[in-house]
Amino acid sequence: MRILIADDHELLRDVLRSYVETKGSFAVDTGADLPQALAAMAEAAPLYDLVVLDYGMPSMAGYAGLDKALAASFGRLVALMSGLARRA
Numbered sequence: 001m002r003i004l005i006a007d008d009h010e011l012l013r014d015v016l017r018s019y020v021e022t023k024g025s026f027a028v029d030t031g032a033d034l035p036q037a038l039a040a041m042a043e044a045a046p047l048y049d050l051v052v053l054d055y056g057m058p059s060m061a062g063y064a065g066l067d068k069a070l071a072a073s074f075g076r077l078v079a080l081m082s083g084l085a086r087r088a
Helices: 010-021 034-044 063-071
Strands: 002-006 027-031 050-054 077-081
Touching (some): 002 010, 002 034, 010 027, 027 034, 050 063, 063 077
Parallel strands (some): 002 027, 002 050, 050 077
16 A cells, blocks of 8 residues: 655654554655645556645645645545644
């Protein structure tokens, strides 16, 4: 399975990549923002089985970034993660 993780925090990207790669046959690429993720998706098209995006990245612009990633995903899975836990 090939996974792309995009987050603006390098430490989090590195920890997630290391953890996922130890759990089986996973190839993990990373990006620092949405433009890098979209570029990687275009280059690898359609080889990512899962794209994980940080909802709070400055380049995401909320669900607009999700919409862009979904449009570029060739129908593959796109997930959001967030360190924000608002009560609302």
